[in-house]
Amino acid sequence: MSLGVLLAVLAAAFLHALWNALIKTGTSKIGAMVILSVAEVPIGLAVALTRPWPEAQVWLWIAASATTHFFYKTFLTLAYDRGDLSRVYPIARGAAPLVVTLVGLVTLPDTVTLPQYAGIVMLGLGILMMARGVFSRGENRRLLPFALGSAAATACYTLIDGMGARVSGDAIAYVAWVFVADGAAFAIGSILIRGIDVLPRDRRSWGMGFIAGAASYGAYAVSVWAMTIAPIALVAALRETSILFAVLIGWLAFGERMTRDKAMAALTIVAGVMLTRL
Template sequence: MSLAVLLAVLGAAFLHASWNAIIKIGPSKVGAMVILSVAEVPIGLAVAMTRPLPAAEVWPWVLAAGCCHFAYKSFLTFAYEHGDLSRVYPIARGAAPMLVALVGAATLTDAVSAGQYAGIAVLGAGILLMARGVFTSGEERRLLPFALGSALATACYTMIDGLGARVSGDAVAYVAWVFVADGLMFGLGMLLWRGPGLLRVGPRAWVMGALACVASYGAYAISIWAMTVAPIAVVAALRETSILFAVLIGWLAFGERMTRDKAMAAGLIVAGVVLTRI
């Protein structure tokens, strides 16, 4: 991997942690996520219009992915309402590849190596240590089920998107339509649930939501590009440095507590993810 690609992937990891931080900043986490979702629709349509329409058998995968993204965003938003970025993000981001590896070993034909099983064990230790910190630090415990729910939804859409893109044969078009489905489902769903007042916010909230959407799309686009010029497993592992970026952003930008156990847990989660991806 060249230095340019390495720096690009690290930039993508930073962007992913950054859009999560932007959602955390605002007074209404749900409102910020709705604005992000609204912005996803024109981006998805703009890309989709440059590609042929997917075949009929692809649409169930797109809809299933949209439903999983709805669950992912909902759980993640509620987790941020109850916990710190530096606590929620590592649990939600780290548990997902562990779940994919465990479920994939039983349901998919892809082989799981001894190193990957070792990664699952390290991941589990890191997540348990991070979750333990919630109890020992007197933090809001309701963040845990939401963070783990986000991880479960992430694992589901990861597997659905991987299989759906294979069925489609055109990953770019598939992802574009998933963006549209995701944006519409979450945006409309939350407006029906919480009411149109979510969108009655000041210009700053719209700017922050749009920035979060741009960062989200940029993180994804850079990662996909990198996978075309560098080994996929290496790119996937490097992306997980976003966990460390999120912990640092929470500590330096938001003044969240940085304990030895939290730093150690974040390191274990990153190490475990790397092992499961190589």
């Protein structure tokens, strides 16, 4: 992986942490996620309509991606209703690269070196260390099944989108159509299940939702593009360095504690990133 791709993925990681923080700021997490999903549709269309139309086989990948993103968003919002950003985010993101790596061993043609595998494992362990407080500090453990469900969905859509973008040959257009399908499916599904009252009425929520949507597109478009030119498992692992940004945002914006355990976990994550560059 070149330095340019590495820096691009790290920038995407920051954007990912940012839109999660914006979702966390809302009083209604599901309402904030619905607004984000509504915003994804025009954002996706604005990009998709400037690109060539996808071939027929690409739409199957887009449909599969939209389905897994629906479950990812559902589990994530339910987890955020029960825990802090700096606890939910590490669990939700930490297990995903490990799952991608294990599955990728038998399903992907990519070549990943032994130091890179070691870096991926260290990244995963460091991120999971961030979540240790849910056990040691008596926090709400009901967040765990939802955070783990989000991690499983993340692993699924990472594999789907990495391969789907390669089949498409146009990562930017592919992600744009995923946003259209995913945003429409989640917004419509949530309104049908919960009613129209799930939508917040204040302008601030809508403004934050559209900012989060733009950050979400930027983060994911860069990541999927990187998966077309670098090993999927490696990109998936580097994306999870977003936990560093999430912890800092949680500390500076939400007043969450910066403990020694969190600092040690952050150092472990940085060491994992260094190993992936060997």
